[in-house]
Structures are given as structure tokens and as C-alpha cells.
Amino acid sequence: MANLIVIAEQRDGELRETSLETIAALTSIKQADDKLAVAIIAADPQAHVQALSVDGVDEVVAVKATDDFQPDLTEAVIVELAKERKPSVIAVAHGVDAWSFAPAAAVKLDSGLATDVMGLKVEDGELVATRAGYAEKVLVDIDFPEKETVLLTVRTNVFEPAAGSGSPEVTEMAPPEADVATTHEGWKPPADAGGIDIGGAEFILSIGRGVGDESNVEEFQELAENMGATLGCSRPIADNGWLPKAHQVGQSGQLAANCKLYIAMGVSGSVQHQWGMKHVENIVAVNTDPEASIFSIARYGIVGDMFEIAEELENHF
């Protein structure tokens, strides 16, 4: 029997959906006699128990502390759980919060560690995690020689969220002593969208770093208008101030939630960009690099220069 542990997360009192995806990731490798426990740290952890009582979960560990995100506390909980239960795997979603605590917890445990894991399998009795490398152009299988415990951060939007309803045992765990060095001071909501609605748009033309220079942005703005598309962009375009942030598609920008046709020009297809658009049914990628990972999720691909394509496209609208 092995112990598997998921660290579920809440933000400002709201359970993060990605917790259910992480549960699904571990149930995919769970053996009949393994035990899966899900820990949640919150001001009112009991409030999340029901949502976490999904198929495959044997126990919910409720840690009553605070809704504030405190990496030091999360690390202390992970260390304590590991000491107590000697788990083979501890998993958490590869969200921004985990970026703060997972590597620190891993060194404190001297555990194995793989981040942004998109696949799990067991080969000859050993856990093998798959992740991407070189800007998503290759896949890498990773193992963890001689590690009793492996900590994984699991890529979001890969595993179908665990569903169903079980009746896990609920246990309470007192928050361990932790030297908390951070204090939550408040939130800064995203800047006003100024009427740009990536979430509502059905047709998006997105430009990436391939656009090269600020002065080139305008012609794509015009093309988008002529085609009846909303202009989207990748992060560098927004970071450079070439377009307002509200145009940005991706993990730290907008989700193209209602999009039916997404044309990506000069966008490489980083995981964070894909987060906002890979679900779109009709993706067209225009990129000079035939190996760009955007092609792996596209329905139509054009290996070519975005400026030439844009110029020719103008003639049709």
C-alpha cells in the first residue's frame, strides 16, 4: 500500500478547480490498496470537504488556519504530512501559488521533484512523470532514483477534473508551527478591459512576438477589424505596451472562453498562452518555424511569414 497526497488549494476562501484535476492525476496511477488523502488549508476547511469528496479520495485532511496564502505554512503542512505518512507521491496543481512553495517543500523533504507534469505512468514499478521541454518542442520522461517521496506539480487543463461523490474519512490536523515571513495585504484586480472582450469573442486574431515591432501592430489591428475579428495577443506584446493588457490571451491574461475560430500569427504556443486558447475548436497557426508547438494544437497550419499572409489576406476582406 502506498499513500498518495494531494494538496488542494483555495484562494480567498474559494476552492481552486485545479485541485480536482490534481486529484484526477493521482487517481490515474492509484492502485487498489493505495490510499489517497487530500489536504486543504483554509480558515474554514470543512466548507470545502464536500467539494473534495470525489471519486478516488479516501480521506480529507482539514487544516484550519487562514485563507491567506502563506508559503511557509503550506510547506510546514507538507513536511508534517510527509513525516507522518511517508507518502510515495504528493501532488499539487502547477498554479502560481505552488511555484512559491513546492520547490521549497521538496528540498525540505529531500524528495524527488518534477514540475508542470502533464502525464504520469508507472514503468517497472517506478513512477515516471512526463513534462515538456525546449519551449514545448520535446517531451521528457523523468524518474526519481532512490527517492521515497516524489513531489509533483501537475499542469492544469490536462486532467479531466475528478467528479463523482465518495464519502472520505475527514480528519483534522492542527496547523504546524511555521515561521511565516509573508503577510497578505490585499488584491489588485486586473486592469479595466476598456471594452475589449476576449472572453466573449467568437473570432480572435492573435499576434505574438513574430510581429517584431510596435509599428507593425496597426496593420494587424486593421486586418482584424476588416475580418470582423477581435485582436488578441501573446504576453510579450502586452508587456511591451504595444497593446493594452486586456488583449492578452493566456494564463495571466484572458481565457478565450467563447471563441470558435482562433488565428495565431507569430505565436510560438507556450503553455501559458495555450492555457487561454487550446480548447478552441478551430485554431489556425501561422508561423515561420515548422516545429513551433502551436502547430501541435492547431487544426490548420501555415508555415510562413505572418506579414506576407496578412498582406494577401487583406485582399479577401
Add this chain to the structure above:
Amino acid sequence: MKILVTVKQVAALDDEFELRDDGRDVDEDFFEEDLNEFDHYSVEEALLIKEAAGDDAEVVIVTVGNEDTDDALRTALAKGADRGIRIWDESLADADGIAVAKVLAKVVEREKPDMVFTGAQSADFGSAVTGMALAGLLGWPHAAVVCNLEYSPGSDTATLRRELEGGLEEIMTVRCPAVLSIQLGINEPRYASLRGIKQAKQKPVDELTLDDLGLAADGVTSASRVRRMYAPEKGQAELITGSAAEQATRLAEIIKELRGM
């Protein structure tokens, strides 16, 4: 006052590439190497603090890598950092972020900086491990994906914003010294001037071995091992071929059909 900035030379792949014979990495002939994009922002953030603080502030750049990674150090020095440290040992060839952090921890103990900045992730593997693992080893306060920072040298706290999903940001204070991983867009990184590039060649770079840091090769273990590397399955994309005019004509058809135009 001293800020230590860790930097990494990352590899982008050529349009076509081949795997190494052992199947565990890409053949380095197909690498195009450069300073990690994220590190431009962390170096800039350190330089801005130094400039605001005046002369007795120092920005030290550290990298763990072989001599080819000197370019990354020099790039940061050319922007205005004061000196560099490069640590290398052949046993580090397969080091993951955890192993690198173990080396960096020794450098931090030696240099005793007031702050350590790392990039939020490296552009090649996107591990996002090294900085926060370093903090864990040191037992230092830490925050990842910092997109705004208010810190005055000597102060025992800093106020920062962490960039979360969907454009939401969290405002947080953190005790110092701290390890912060710096996000894209926090500032506008400068380009090195010609003069800076010339000066960088003269700036001191300490080349250290594991031994110099009191580390034994078998003490710098990784938390993971690459079993194999391979190309992902080709996507289902239907390639539109022909001249640009032909490609655009087909694309226009697709758009009009899907949009009911």
C-alpha cells in the same frame, strides 16, 4: 547593500533538431543559447534598486554553468552589474534545479546578500524550481512570480505583488532578506550600451569549483533524472501549402465558411 541575481544561459532549438545518441537530450549542435528572458527582468530590477540607492550598492551575478555560459554573465555585466561568479564542475552536467540550488545556497552563504533575485522560470524548460528551492535550503522568506516590488535597501521588509492567474495580483509584504522570483513585465529591461559591453570584459568574474564552495560532487544531488527525451506526436494540423497568395486564399475560405460570411 548587495543584491545577488542568479542567471541562466538557456537554449532554444533550431527549426530542425536531432536528439543526442543516448536519447536523453537534444544534440547541442542544434542549440541557440542566450540569457534567459526572465533574467533580463531580474537583473534590471536589481540595477534599478542599486541606482536608486547610490554608490555603495552592489549587484552580483551568479551562474552555474560551463565556460559557454560566460556569455550570460557578460550580458548582465554589460547592463551595469558589478561582478560575476561562475561555478562549474563536470559532475553538474545533469544537474536539475534542485542541484543548482544547492550550489547557489553556498554562494549565498559566502556572499551574504541583502536580497536574491531569480527569474520566475527558465524559458527552455519552464521548471520554476531553482529560486524557491534555494529559499527552502536557506530557510529564507520567499515569493514567486513577483510583478511589482517596493524595496529600499536596508529595509527589513519589502512590499510586492505576486501575479496570479487571470491577471489578478496579490499584494504581500515579505521579510528581508528574501529570495524573489521575478516575472516578465515587472520593468523595461535596458539594452547594454556599447560602452557597457566593453566594460563588461574588464569586470571581475570569480570562477569557482564545488571544492571552493566546500561541496563534494556527490553532495549535489538532483531530485529528478531524465529517462528519455522524444518528439511529441505530430498534431493533427492540416497544412495549408502553396504560395503566400494561395495560402491566404485558402485561409480566407476557411474564415468565411466558419464565420458564415
